[in-house]
Amino acid sequence: MTAVTADTQEAYEAVFDAAVAADERIEPRDWMPDAYRATLVRQIAQHAHSEIIGMQPEANWITRAPSLRRKAILMAKVQDEAGHGLYLYSAAETLGTSRDELLDKLHTGRQKYSSIFNYPTLTWADVGAIGWLVDGAAITNQVPLCRCSYGPYARAMVRICKEESFHQRQGYESLLALSRGTPEQHAMAQDAVNRWWWPSLMMFGPPDDESSHSAQSMAWKIKRHSNDELRQRFVDICVPQAETLGLTLPDPDLRWNEERGHYDFGPIDWTEFWDVLKGNGPCNEQRITQRRRAHEEGAWVREAAAAYAAKHGEATA
Amino acid sequence: MTATASSAAALALGDDALVLSHRLGEWAGHAPVLEEEVALANIALDLLGQARVLLSLVGDEDELAYLREERAFRNVQLVEQPNGDFAHTIARQLYFSTYQRMLYGRLATAGDGGGELTGLAAKAVKEVAYHQDHAEQWTLRLGDGTAESHERMQRACTALWRFTGELFQPVAGLDVDWQELESDWLASVTGVLERATLTVPDGPRSGAWAAGAGRQGLHTESFGRMLAEMQHLHRSHPGASW
Numbered sequence: 221m222t223a224v225t226a227d228t229q230e231a232y233e234a235v236f237d238a239a240v241a242a243d244e245r246i247e248p249r250d251w252m253p254d255a256y257r258a259t260l261v262r263q264i265a266q267h268a269h270s271e272i273i274g275m276q277p278e279a280n281w282i283t284r285a286p287s288l289r290r291k292a293i294l295m296a297k298v299q300d301e302a303g304h305g306l307y308l309y310s311a312a313e314t315l316g317t318s319r320d321e322l323l324d325k326l327h328t329g330r331q332k333y334s335s336i337f338n339y340p341t342l343t344w345a346d347v348g349a350i351g352w353l354v355d356g357a358a359i360t361n362q363v364p365l366c367r368c369s370y371g372p373y374a375r376a377m378v379r380i381c382k383e384e385s386f387h388q389r390q391g392y393e394s395l396l397a398l399s400r401g402t403p404e405q406h407a408m409a410q411d412a413v414n415r416w417w418w419p420s421l422m423m424f425g426p427p428d429d430e431s432s433h434s435a436q437s438m439a440w441k442i443k444r445h446s447n448d449e450l451r452q453r454f455v456d457i458c459v460p461q462a463e464t465l466g467l468t469l470p471d472p473d474l475r476w477n478e479e480r481g482h483y484d485f486g487p488i489d490w491t492e493f494w495d496v497l498k499g500n501g502p503c504n505e506q507r508i509t510q511r512r513r514a515h516e517e518g519a520w521v522r523e524a525a526a527a528y529a530a531k532h533g534e535a536t537a
Numbered sequence: 538m539t540a541t542a543s544s545a546a547a548l549a550l551g552d553d554a555l556v557l558s559h560r561l562g563e564w565a566g567h568a569p570v571l572e573e574e575v576a577l578a579n580i581a582l583d584l585l586g587q588a589r590v591l592l593s594l595v596g597d598e599d600e601l602a603y604l605r606e607e608r609a610f611r612n613v614q615l616v617e618q619p620n621g622d623f624a625h626t627i628a629r630q631l632y633f634s635t636y637q638r639m640l641y642g643r644l645a646t647a648g649d650g651g652g653e654l655t656g657l658a659a660k661a662v663k664e665v666a667y668h669q670d671h672a673e674q675w676t677l678r679l680g681d682g683t684a685e686s687h688e689r690m691q692r693a694c695t696a697l698w699r700f701t702g703e704l705f706q707p708v709a710g711l712d713v714d715w716q717e718l719e720s721d722w723l724a725s726v727t728g729v730l731e732r733a734t735l736t737v738p739d740g741p742r743s744g745a746w747a748a749g750a751g752r753q754g755l756h757t758e759s760f761g762r763m764l765a766e767m768q769h770l771h772r773s774h775p776g777a778s779w
Contacts, residue, residue: 272571279565286770287599287779288555288592291562292585298565299578306571344770344779394779402777510566518569520689521623524682525570531681 240441245371248314256440259433260370261315262331263442265322268308269333271301272326273507277341278350286344290394294347297387304380311372327512335493336423338501345398345412351391353413353420353458359384360454361424364444392461399466406466413462414470422493424451455483543653544595545611546710549752550654551591552612555602557633558584559767560620569623576671580630583664590657603771607754607761614751615700617760621693624679624686628693631672635725636704638665643713654711673729680733687734694730695738702743706752
Protein backbone atom coordinates (compact mmCIF):
# COMPACT_ATOMS: atom_id res chain seq x y z
CA MET A 221 0.00 0.00 0.00
CA THR A 222 1.34 3.41 -0.90
CA ALA A 223 1.75 6.00 1.80
CA VAL A 224 -0.87 8.72 1.83
CA THR A 225 0.92 11.95 1.15
CA ALA A 226 -0.10 15.23 2.71
CA ASP A 227 -1.67 16.27 -0.60
CA THR A 228 -3.86 13.22 -1.03
CA GLN A 229 -4.84 13.35 2.67
CA GLU A 230 -6.10 16.88 2.09
CA ALA A 231 -7.93 15.80 -1.03
CA TYR A 232 -9.65 12.96 0.87
CA GLU A 233 -10.63 15.32 3.64
CA ALA A 234 -12.07 17.78 1.16
CA VAL A 235 -14.22 15.05 -0.42
CA PHE A 236 -15.38 13.89 3.03
CA ASP A 237 -16.18 17.43 4.19
CA ALA A 238 -18.10 18.16 1.01
CA ALA A 239 -20.14 14.95 1.38
CA VAL A 240 -21.03 15.81 5.00
CA ALA A 241 -21.87 19.40 4.02
CA ALA A 242 -24.15 18.16 1.24
CA ASP A 243 -25.94 15.78 3.69
CA GLU A 244 -24.70 12.78 1.77
CA ARG A 245 -24.20 9.51 3.60
CA ILE A 246 -20.74 8.25 4.43
CA GLU A 247 -20.54 4.51 3.66
CA PRO A 248 -18.16 1.85 5.05
CA ARG A 249 -15.75 1.87 2.10
CA ASP A 250 -15.51 5.66 1.93
CA TRP A 251 -12.50 7.44 3.33
CA MET A 252 -13.21 9.02 6.71
CA PRO A 253 -11.08 10.82 9.32
CA ASP A 254 -9.72 8.47 11.98
CA ALA A 255 -11.37 10.52 14.71
CA TYR A 256 -14.76 10.29 12.94
CA ARG A 257 -14.38 6.51 12.79
CA ALA A 258 -13.34 6.32 16.45
CA THR A 259 -16.23 8.52 17.58
CA LEU A 260 -18.73 6.39 15.70
CA VAL A 261 -17.33 3.13 17.04
CA ARG A 262 -17.55 4.52 20.57
CA GLN A 263 -21.08 5.86 20.14
CA ILE A 264 -22.54 2.86 18.27
CA ALA A 265 -20.90 0.39 20.65
CA GLN A 266 -22.23 2.25 23.67
CA HIS A 267 -25.64 2.26 22.04
CA ALA A 268 -25.47 -1.51 21.38
CA HIS A 269 -24.27 -2.19 24.93
CA SER A 270 -27.19 -0.14 26.26
CA GLU A 271 -29.66 -2.35 24.40
CA ILE A 272 -28.08 -5.48 25.88
CA ILE A 273 -27.72 -4.25 29.46
CA GLY A 274 -31.14 -2.60 29.12
CA MET A 275 -32.72 -6.04 28.81
CA GLN A 276 -31.95 -6.74 32.48
CA PRO A 277 -34.14 -4.26 34.37
CA GLU A 278 -37.16 -5.26 32.29
CA ALA A 279 -36.43 -8.98 32.15
CA ASN A 280 -36.48 -8.73 35.94
CA TRP A 281 -40.30 -8.61 35.65
CA ILE A 282 -41.00 -11.16 32.90
CA THR A 283 -41.67 -13.98 35.36
CA ARG A 284 -43.89 -11.76 37.51
CA ALA A 285 -45.90 -9.88 34.88
CA PRO A 286 -49.47 -9.61 36.22
CA SER A 287 -51.41 -10.70 33.12
CA LEU A 288 -50.61 -12.91 30.16
CA ARG A 289 -51.12 -10.00 27.77
CA ARG A 290 -48.58 -7.84 29.62
CA LYS A 291 -46.20 -10.77 29.86
CA ALA A 292 -46.32 -11.28 26.08
CA ILE A 293 -45.74 -7.55 25.46
CA LEU A 294 -42.78 -7.49 27.83
CA MET A 295 -41.19 -10.63 26.38
CA ALA A 296 -41.54 -9.21 22.87
CA LYS A 297 -39.95 -5.98 24.00
CA VAL A 298 -36.95 -7.64 25.62
CA GLN A 299 -36.54 -9.77 22.50
CA ASP A 300 -36.58 -6.61 20.34
CA GLU A 301 -33.83 -5.14 22.50
CA ALA A 302 -31.59 -8.12 21.84
CA GLY A 303 -32.34 -7.64 18.14
CA HIS A 304 -31.46 -3.93 18.34
CA GLY A 305 -28.18 -4.87 19.99
CA LEU A 306 -27.47 -7.19 17.07
CA TYR A 307 -28.22 -4.52 14.41
CA LEU A 308 -26.00 -2.06 16.22
CA TYR A 309 -23.06 -4.42 16.64
CA SER A 310 -23.33 -5.11 12.91
CA ALA A 311 -23.32 -1.37 12.18
CA ALA A 312 -20.22 -0.97 14.38
CA GLU A 313 -18.52 -3.87 12.58
CA THR A 314 -18.71 -1.97 9.30
CA LEU A 315 -16.17 0.38 10.87
CA GLY A 316 -13.58 -2.34 11.26
CA THR A 317 -14.21 -3.66 14.76
CA SER A 318 -15.87 -6.92 15.85
CA ARG A 319 -18.69 -7.84 18.20
CA ASP A 320 -16.31 -9.96 20.29
CA GLU A 321 -13.95 -7.06 20.71
CA LEU A 322 -16.77 -4.70 21.69
CA LEU A 323 -18.31 -7.17 24.15
CA ASP A 324 -14.91 -7.61 25.70
CA LYS A 325 -14.67 -3.86 26.18
CA LEU A 326 -18.10 -3.84 27.81
CA HIS A 327 -17.22 -6.71 30.12
CA THR A 328 -13.96 -5.08 31.21
CA GLY A 329 -15.53 -1.66 31.73
CA ARG A 330 -13.59 0.02 28.92
CA GLN A 331 -16.80 0.97 27.14
CA LYS A 332 -19.93 2.32 28.78
CA TYR A 333 -23.67 1.84 28.43
CA SER A 334 -26.48 4.22 29.24
CA SER A 335 -26.43 5.05 32.95
CA ILE A 336 -30.22 4.78 33.15
CA PHE A 337 -29.97 0.98 33.31
CA ASN A 338 -28.12 1.21 36.61
CA TYR A 339 -31.40 1.99 38.36
CA PRO A 340 -33.44 -0.93 39.77
CA THR A 341 -36.96 -1.99 38.73
CA LEU A 342 -38.65 -2.28 42.12
CA THR A 343 -42.31 -2.65 41.14
CA TRP A 344 -44.34 -3.66 38.11
CA ALA A 345 -45.09 0.02 37.41
CA ASP A 346 -41.39 0.57 36.73
CA VAL A 347 -41.81 -1.45 33.54
CA GLY A 348 -44.46 1.04 32.36
CA ALA A 349 -42.38 4.02 33.48
CA ILE A 350 -39.37 2.72 31.57
CA GLY A 351 -41.52 2.34 28.45
CA TRP A 352 -42.94 5.83 28.71
CA LEU A 353 -39.98 7.83 30.00
CA VAL A 354 -36.82 5.89 29.19
CA ASP A 355 -37.96 4.79 25.73
CA GLY A 356 -39.45 8.25 25.22
CA ALA A 357 -36.09 9.88 25.98
CA ALA A 358 -34.31 7.33 23.79
CA ILE A 359 -36.62 8.12 20.88
CA THR A 360 -36.11 11.88 21.30
CA ASN A 361 -32.37 11.22 21.16
CA GLN A 362 -32.52 8.68 18.35
CA VAL A 363 -34.95 10.07 15.81
CA PRO A 364 -32.38 12.70 14.70
CA LEU A 365 -29.85 9.84 14.36
CA CYS A 366 -31.96 8.49 11.49
CA ARG A 367 -30.34 11.38 9.56
CA CYS A 368 -26.85 10.74 10.94
CA SER A 369 -24.06 11.18 8.39
CA TYR A 370 -22.89 7.55 8.70
CA GLY A 371 -25.17 5.39 6.51
CA PRO A 372 -25.18 2.04 8.37
CA TYR A 373 -25.91 3.75 11.71
CA ALA A 374 -28.66 5.90 10.22
CA ARG A 375 -30.32 2.87 8.60
CA ALA A 376 -30.15 0.85 11.84
CA MET A 377 -31.80 3.76 13.63
CA VAL A 378 -34.73 3.86 11.19
CA ARG A 379 -35.57 0.26 12.05
CA ILE A 380 -34.93 0.68 15.75
CA CYS A 381 -36.97 3.87 16.12
CA LYS A 382 -40.06 2.20 14.66
CA GLU A 383 -39.94 -0.54 17.26
CA GLU A 384 -39.04 1.83 20.08
CA SER A 385 -42.06 4.03 19.34
CA PHE A 386 -44.25 0.98 19.61
CA HIS A 387 -42.73 0.06 22.98
CA GLN A 388 -43.10 3.59 24.21
CA ARG A 389 -46.84 3.62 23.43
CA GLN A 390 -47.25 0.28 25.18
CA GLY A 391 -45.44 1.59 28.26
CA TYR A 392 -47.66 4.65 28.33
CA GLU A 393 -50.76 2.51 27.96
CA SER A 394 -49.60 0.24 30.79
CA LEU A 395 -49.11 3.23 33.10
CA LEU A 396 -52.51 4.58 32.09
CA ALA A 397 -54.13 1.28 33.11
CA LEU A 398 -52.40 1.53 36.50
CA SER A 399 -53.23 5.19 36.96
CA ARG A 400 -56.92 4.49 36.28
CA GLY A 401 -56.89 1.27 38.31
CA THR A 402 -57.19 0.73 42.05
CA PRO A 403 -55.73 3.30 44.49
CA GLU A 404 -52.83 0.89 45.10
CA GLN A 405 -52.12 0.66 41.38
CA HIS A 406 -52.28 4.44 41.00
CA ALA A 407 -49.84 4.89 43.88
CA MET A 408 -47.52 2.31 42.32
CA ALA A 409 -47.54 4.25 39.02
CA GLN A 410 -46.87 7.58 40.73
CA ASP A 411 -44.00 6.14 42.74
CA ALA A 412 -42.41 4.72 39.60
CA VAL A 413 -42.66 8.05 37.76
CA ASN A 414 -41.16 9.81 40.80
CA ARG A 415 -38.14 7.51 40.68
CA TRP A 416 -37.63 7.47 36.88
CA TRP A 417 -38.24 11.12 35.95
CA TRP A 418 -34.86 12.62 36.85
CA PRO A 419 -32.75 9.69 35.63
CA SER A 420 -34.62 9.97 32.30
CA LEU A 421 -33.67 13.64 31.98
CA MET A 422 -30.07 12.62 32.61
CA MET A 423 -30.20 10.34 29.55
CA PHE A 424 -29.59 13.39 27.33
CA GLY A 425 -26.12 13.67 28.79
CA PRO A 426 -24.29 16.49 30.54
CA PRO A 427 -25.27 20.14 29.96
CA ASP A 428 -23.98 21.63 26.71
CA ASP A 429 -21.11 23.49 28.37
CA GLU A 430 -19.77 20.24 29.87
CA SER A 431 -20.30 17.92 26.93
CA SER A 432 -16.86 17.07 25.56
CA HIS A 433 -17.84 15.37 22.27
CA SER A 434 -20.81 17.52 21.25
CA ALA A 435 -19.30 20.23 19.07
CA GLN A 436 -17.29 17.84 16.90
CA SER A 437 -20.18 15.37 16.59
CA MET A 438 -22.48 18.16 15.45
CA ALA A 439 -19.93 19.38 12.91
CA TRP A 440 -19.73 15.83 11.51
CA LYS A 441 -23.54 15.57 11.53
CA ILE A 442 -23.44 12.54 13.78
CA LYS A 443 -25.45 14.62 16.23
CA ARG A 444 -28.04 17.10 15.02
CA HIS A 445 -29.08 18.80 18.24
CA SER A 446 -27.41 19.63 21.53
CA ASN A 447 -28.08 17.69 24.75
CA ASP A 448 -29.94 20.59 26.31
CA GLU A 449 -32.09 21.16 23.21
CA LEU A 450 -33.20 17.52 23.19
CA ARG A 451 -33.77 17.50 26.94
CA GLN A 452 -36.03 20.57 26.61
CA ARG A 453 -37.92 18.94 23.75
CA PHE A 454 -38.49 15.85 25.92
CA VAL A 455 -39.78 17.86 28.89
CA ASP A 456 -42.16 19.76 26.62
CA ILE A 457 -43.56 16.46 25.30
CA CYS A 458 -43.85 14.78 28.71
CA VAL A 459 -45.70 17.44 30.69
CA PRO A 460 -49.01 17.18 28.80
CA GLN A 461 -48.66 13.38 28.64
CA ALA A 462 -48.30 13.26 32.44
CA GLU A 463 -51.48 15.34 32.73
CA THR A 464 -53.38 12.89 30.52
CA LEU A 465 -52.00 10.04 32.58
CA GLY A 466 -53.26 11.70 35.76
CA LEU A 467 -49.77 11.54 37.26
CA THR A 468 -47.50 14.33 38.48
CA LEU A 469 -43.85 14.89 37.68
CA PRO A 470 -41.63 15.25 40.76
CA ASP A 471 -40.38 18.77 40.08
CA PRO A 472 -41.74 21.76 42.03
CA ASP A 473 -40.07 24.16 39.57
CA LEU A 474 -41.82 22.76 36.51
CA ARG A 475 -43.96 25.46 34.89
CA TRP A 476 -44.85 26.86 31.48
CA ASN A 477 -42.73 29.80 30.39
CA GLU A 478 -44.83 31.91 28.04
CA GLU A 479 -41.86 33.97 26.91
CA ARG A 480 -39.68 31.00 25.92
CA GLY A 481 -42.57 28.88 24.70
CA HIS A 482 -41.15 25.99 26.74
CA TYR A 483 -41.49 24.44 30.17
CA ASP A 484 -38.96 25.60 32.74
CA PHE A 485 -37.73 22.81 34.98
CA GLY A 486 -35.66 22.43 38.10
CA PRO A 487 -31.93 21.74 38.38
CA ILE A 488 -30.64 18.24 37.65
CA ASP A 489 -28.48 16.55 40.29
CA TRP A 490 -25.30 16.28 38.23
CA THR A 491 -23.41 14.82 41.17
CA GLU A 492 -25.69 11.79 40.99
CA PHE A 493 -25.25 11.63 37.21
CA TRP A 494 -21.43 11.55 37.37
CA ASP A 495 -21.55 9.14 40.27
CA VAL A 496 -23.67 6.62 38.34
CA LEU A 497 -21.52 7.13 35.24
CA LYS A 498 -18.39 6.32 37.24
CA GLY A 499 -19.86 3.00 38.33
CA ASN A 500 -21.36 3.91 41.69
CA GLY A 501 -25.06 3.75 40.83
CA PRO A 502 -27.45 1.34 42.55
CA CYS A 503 -27.06 -1.50 40.01
CA ASN A 504 -23.78 -0.93 38.11
CA GLU A 505 -22.07 -3.87 39.78
CA GLN A 506 -25.06 -6.19 39.45
CA ARG A 507 -25.66 -5.39 35.75
CA ILE A 508 -22.12 -5.95 34.61
CA THR A 509 -21.71 -9.05 36.77
CA GLN A 510 -24.81 -10.65 35.27
CA ARG A 511 -23.64 -9.79 31.73
CA ARG A 512 -20.19 -11.23 32.36
CA ARG A 513 -21.63 -14.33 33.97
CA ALA A 514 -23.97 -14.99 31.02
CA HIS A 515 -21.01 -14.64 28.69
CA GLU A 516 -18.65 -16.82 30.75
CA GLU A 517 -21.22 -19.50 31.46
CA GLY A 518 -22.09 -19.54 27.76
CA ALA A 519 -18.48 -20.04 26.65
CA TRP A 520 -18.79 -23.83 26.38
CA VAL A 521 -21.89 -23.41 24.18
CA ARG A 522 -20.11 -21.07 21.79
CA GLU A 523 -17.09 -23.39 21.75
CA ALA A 524 -19.36 -26.34 20.94
CA ALA A 525 -20.93 -24.46 18.03
CA ALA A 526 -17.49 -23.55 16.68
CA ALA A 527 -16.18 -27.12 17.06
CA TYR A 528 -19.25 -28.54 15.33
CA ALA A 529 -18.91 -26.04 12.49
CA ALA A 530 -15.25 -26.93 12.05
CA LYS A 531 -16.04 -30.66 11.93
CA HIS A 532 -18.90 -30.25 9.52
CA GLY A 533 -17.34 -27.63 7.31
CA GLU A 534 -19.73 -24.81 8.15
CA ALA A 535 -18.81 -21.16 8.28
CA THR A 536 -18.80 -19.92 11.87
CA ALA A 537 -20.74 -16.82 12.77
CA MET B 538 -66.63 -35.01 21.62
CA THR B 539 -68.18 -33.53 24.75
CA ALA B 540 -67.53 -29.99 25.90
CA THR B 541 -65.91 -31.26 29.09
CA ALA B 542 -63.49 -33.48 27.25
CA SER B 543 -62.59 -30.62 24.93
CA SER B 544 -61.96 -28.30 27.89
CA ALA B 545 -59.80 -30.87 29.60
CA ALA B 546 -57.68 -31.21 26.47
CA ALA B 547 -57.36 -27.45 25.97
CA LEU B 548 -56.38 -27.06 29.61
CA ALA B 549 -53.74 -29.78 29.42
CA LEU B 550 -52.14 -28.45 26.24
CA GLY B 551 -52.58 -24.83 27.37
CA ASP B 552 -50.82 -25.53 30.67
CA ASP B 553 -47.96 -27.26 28.86
CA ALA B 554 -47.41 -24.18 26.69
CA LEU B 555 -47.87 -21.71 29.55
CA VAL B 556 -45.41 -23.40 31.87
CA LEU B 557 -42.70 -24.01 29.28
CA SER B 558 -43.05 -20.42 28.06
CA HIS B 559 -42.48 -19.23 31.62
CA ARG B 560 -39.36 -21.35 32.00
CA LEU B 561 -37.94 -20.02 28.72
CA GLY B 562 -38.74 -16.47 29.86
CA GLU B 563 -36.34 -17.02 32.77
CA TRP B 564 -33.50 -17.12 30.23
CA ALA B 565 -33.94 -13.47 29.21
CA GLY B 566 -30.66 -11.68 29.81
CA HIS B 567 -28.80 -14.93 30.58
CA ALA B 568 -28.40 -16.64 27.20
CA PRO B 569 -24.97 -17.82 26.00
CA VAL B 570 -25.05 -15.71 22.85
CA LEU B 571 -27.23 -12.81 21.70
CA GLU B 572 -28.84 -14.81 18.91
CA GLU B 573 -30.13 -17.19 21.58
CA GLU B 574 -31.65 -14.30 23.54
CA VAL B 575 -33.73 -13.70 20.44
CA ALA B 576 -34.45 -17.38 19.72
CA LEU B 577 -35.44 -18.41 23.25
CA ALA B 578 -37.67 -15.37 23.69
CA ASN B 579 -39.19 -16.07 20.31
CA ILE B 580 -40.08 -19.64 21.28
CA ALA B 581 -41.37 -18.48 24.66
CA LEU B 582 -43.63 -15.97 22.92
CA ASP B 583 -45.00 -18.53 20.48
CA LEU B 584 -45.82 -20.85 23.38
CA LEU B 585 -47.41 -18.05 25.38
CA GLY B 586 -49.56 -17.22 22.35
CA GLN B 587 -50.68 -20.85 22.12
CA ALA B 588 -51.38 -20.94 25.86
CA ARG B 589 -53.56 -17.84 25.63
CA VAL B 590 -55.68 -19.30 22.82
CA LEU B 591 -56.02 -22.66 24.56
CA LEU B 592 -56.82 -21.28 28.01
CA SER B 593 -59.34 -18.88 26.51
CA LEU B 594 -61.25 -21.89 25.18
CA VAL B 595 -61.65 -23.01 28.79
CA GLY B 596 -62.32 -19.71 30.58
CA ASP B 597 -60.59 -16.44 31.45
CA GLU B 598 -56.89 -16.82 30.62
CA ASP B 599 -55.68 -14.74 33.57
CA GLU B 600 -57.92 -16.43 36.13
CA LEU B 601 -56.70 -19.78 34.90
CA ALA B 602 -53.04 -18.80 34.87
CA TYR B 603 -52.86 -16.78 38.05
CA LEU B 604 -55.53 -18.07 40.40
CA ARG B 605 -55.24 -21.84 40.20
CA GLU B 606 -53.27 -23.73 42.81
CA GLU B 607 -50.49 -26.09 41.91
CA ARG B 608 -52.74 -29.16 42.18
CA ALA B 609 -55.11 -27.77 39.54
CA PHE B 610 -52.47 -27.43 36.81
CA ARG B 611 -52.58 -30.14 34.15
CA ASN B 612 -49.19 -29.72 32.41
CA VAL B 613 -46.77 -32.62 32.04
CA GLN B 614 -43.89 -32.61 34.49
CA LEU B 615 -41.33 -32.31 31.69
CA VAL B 616 -42.16 -28.66 30.94
CA GLU B 617 -41.92 -27.55 34.58
CA GLN B 618 -38.38 -28.87 35.00
CA PRO B 619 -35.93 -26.08 35.90
CA ASN B 620 -33.81 -24.68 33.07
CA GLY B 621 -30.52 -26.05 34.38
CA ASP B 622 -27.68 -25.35 31.99
CA PHE B 623 -28.19 -24.66 28.28
CA ALA B 624 -27.99 -28.39 27.53
CA HIS B 625 -30.87 -29.14 29.93
CA THR B 626 -32.96 -26.45 28.33
CA ILE B 627 -32.22 -27.83 24.87
CA ALA B 628 -32.91 -31.46 25.86
CA ARG B 629 -36.24 -30.44 27.41
CA GLN B 630 -37.04 -28.48 24.27
CA LEU B 631 -36.08 -31.35 21.95
CA TYR B 632 -38.25 -33.84 23.81
CA PHE B 633 -41.19 -31.49 24.11
CA SER B 634 -41.22 -29.81 20.72
CA THR B 635 -40.89 -33.14 18.92
CA TYR B 636 -43.96 -34.29 20.85
CA GLN B 637 -45.82 -31.05 20.24
CA ARG B 638 -45.05 -31.04 16.54
CA MET B 639 -46.28 -34.58 16.10
CA LEU B 640 -49.37 -34.06 18.23
CA TYR B 641 -50.35 -30.75 16.58
CA GLY B 642 -49.63 -32.23 13.18
CA ARG B 643 -52.15 -34.98 13.90
CA LEU B 644 -54.74 -32.62 15.41
CA ALA B 645 -54.41 -30.23 12.47
CA THR B 646 -55.38 -32.94 10.01
CA ALA B 647 -57.83 -34.78 12.25
CA GLY B 648 -60.84 -32.76 11.14
CA ASP B 649 -63.49 -33.13 13.85
CA GLY B 650 -61.18 -35.38 15.85
CA GLY B 651 -59.32 -32.31 17.08
CA GLY B 652 -62.53 -30.43 17.79
CA GLU B 653 -61.95 -26.77 18.64
CA LEU B 654 -58.24 -27.47 18.71
CA THR B 655 -57.95 -28.16 14.98
CA GLY B 656 -57.63 -24.49 14.06
CA LEU B 657 -55.10 -23.73 16.79
CA ALA B 658 -53.09 -26.82 15.87
CA ALA B 659 -52.99 -25.85 12.19
CA LYS B 660 -51.51 -22.47 13.04
CA ALA B 661 -49.23 -23.65 15.84
CA VAL B 662 -47.72 -26.54 13.91
CA LYS B 663 -45.66 -24.05 11.89
CA GLU B 664 -44.31 -22.51 15.07
CA VAL B 665 -43.47 -25.82 16.73
CA ALA B 666 -41.73 -27.04 13.57
CA TYR B 667 -39.37 -24.10 14.02
CA HIS B 668 -38.93 -24.92 17.73
CA GLN B 669 -38.11 -28.53 16.94
CA ASP B 670 -35.61 -27.53 14.29
CA HIS B 671 -33.92 -25.12 16.71
CA ALA B 672 -33.67 -27.80 19.43
CA GLU B 673 -32.45 -30.39 16.96
CA GLN B 674 -29.73 -28.10 15.57
CA TRP B 675 -28.48 -27.35 19.08
CA THR B 676 -28.63 -31.03 20.09
CA LEU B 677 -26.31 -31.79 17.17
CA ARG B 678 -23.94 -28.96 18.04
CA LEU B 679 -23.74 -29.76 21.73
CA GLY B 680 -23.64 -33.54 21.27
CA ASP B 681 -21.08 -33.43 18.48
CA GLY B 682 -19.23 -30.29 19.59
CA THR B 683 -16.54 -30.46 22.29
CA ALA B 684 -15.94 -33.14 24.94
CA GLU B 685 -17.47 -30.85 27.55
CA SER B 686 -20.59 -30.06 25.53
CA HIS B 687 -21.02 -33.75 24.68
CA GLU B 688 -20.89 -34.70 28.34
CA ARG B 689 -23.32 -31.95 29.37
CA MET B 690 -25.76 -32.85 26.61
CA GLN B 691 -25.61 -36.54 27.49
CA ARG B 692 -26.24 -35.78 31.15
CA ALA B 693 -29.23 -33.58 30.28
CA CYS B 694 -30.77 -36.11 27.89
CA THR B 695 -30.44 -38.84 30.50
CA ALA B 696 -31.74 -36.72 33.37
CA LEU B 697 -34.91 -35.72 31.55
CA TRP B 698 -35.59 -39.10 29.95
CA ARG B 699 -37.76 -40.27 32.84
CA PHE B 700 -40.22 -37.41 32.24
CA THR B 701 -40.92 -38.36 28.62
CA GLY B 702 -43.27 -41.31 29.18
CA GLU B 703 -45.94 -39.02 30.52
CA LEU B 704 -46.21 -37.25 27.18
CA PHE B 705 -48.09 -40.25 25.79
CA GLN B 706 -50.66 -40.72 28.52
CA PRO B 707 -53.94 -40.27 26.64
CA VAL B 708 -55.56 -36.87 27.12
CA ALA B 709 -59.34 -37.01 27.35
CA GLY B 710 -60.95 -35.39 24.34
CA LEU B 711 -58.05 -35.90 21.95
CA ASP B 712 -58.70 -38.55 19.36
CA VAL B 713 -55.10 -39.57 18.80
CA ASP B 714 -53.40 -42.94 18.44
CA TRP B 715 -51.10 -42.44 21.44
CA GLN B 716 -49.11 -45.61 20.89
CA GLU B 717 -48.30 -44.66 17.34
CA LEU B 718 -47.43 -41.12 18.49
CA GLU B 719 -45.06 -42.58 21.06
CA SER B 720 -43.28 -44.86 18.62
CA ASP B 721 -42.95 -42.03 16.07
CA TRP B 722 -41.57 -39.78 18.81
CA LEU B 723 -39.09 -42.41 19.93
CA ALA B 724 -37.90 -42.98 16.37
CA SER B 725 -37.43 -39.24 15.77
CA VAL B 726 -35.65 -38.50 19.05
CA THR B 727 -33.49 -41.61 18.78
CA GLY B 728 -32.43 -40.53 15.29
CA VAL B 729 -31.46 -37.04 16.46
CA LEU B 730 -29.55 -38.31 19.50
CA GLU B 731 -27.64 -40.82 17.38
CA ARG B 732 -26.74 -38.19 14.79
CA ALA B 733 -25.54 -36.05 17.69
CA THR B 734 -23.24 -38.96 18.73
CA LEU B 735 -25.19 -39.30 21.98
CA THR B 736 -26.26 -42.52 23.64
CA VAL B 737 -30.01 -42.99 23.75
CA PRO B 738 -30.83 -43.26 27.48
CA ASP B 739 -31.92 -46.75 28.53
CA GLY B 740 -33.62 -45.91 31.82
CA PRO B 741 -37.38 -46.09 32.33
CA ARG B 742 -39.36 -43.31 30.65
CA SER B 743 -41.78 -43.20 33.56
CA GLY B 744 -42.32 -45.09 36.77
CA ALA B 745 -45.66 -46.14 38.23
CA TRP B 746 -45.40 -43.10 40.47
CA ALA B 747 -45.04 -40.73 37.54
CA ALA B 748 -47.44 -42.15 34.99
CA GLY B 749 -49.75 -39.33 34.01
CA ALA B 750 -48.90 -37.48 37.20
CA GLY B 751 -48.74 -33.91 35.86
CA ARG B 752 -51.96 -34.41 33.93
CA GLN B 753 -53.60 -35.29 37.26
CA GLY B 754 -52.19 -32.26 39.05
CA LEU B 755 -49.30 -34.07 40.72
CA HIS B 756 -46.18 -32.00 40.11
CA THR B 757 -42.53 -31.85 41.08
CA GLU B 758 -41.27 -29.68 43.93
CA SER B 759 -39.87 -26.81 41.91
CA PHE B 760 -43.25 -26.17 40.29
CA GLY B 761 -44.82 -24.61 43.38
CA ARG B 762 -41.99 -22.12 43.63
CA MET B 763 -42.34 -21.27 39.95
CA LEU B 764 -46.05 -20.58 40.43
CA ALA B 765 -45.41 -18.50 43.55
CA GLU B 766 -43.24 -16.17 41.51
CA MET B 767 -45.57 -16.12 38.52
CA GLN B 768 -48.76 -15.49 40.50
CA HIS B 769 -47.55 -13.26 43.33
CA LEU B 770 -48.27 -9.84 41.87
CA HIS B 771 -51.60 -10.79 40.34
CA ARG B 772 -52.77 -12.36 43.60
CA SER B 773 -51.66 -9.30 45.61
CA HIS B 774 -54.20 -7.13 43.79
CA PRO B 775 -57.45 -9.09 43.71
CA GLY B 776 -59.81 -7.96 40.98
CA ALA B 777 -57.42 -5.37 39.53
CA SER B 778 -56.98 -5.05 35.80
CA TRP B 779 -53.62 -4.44 34.20
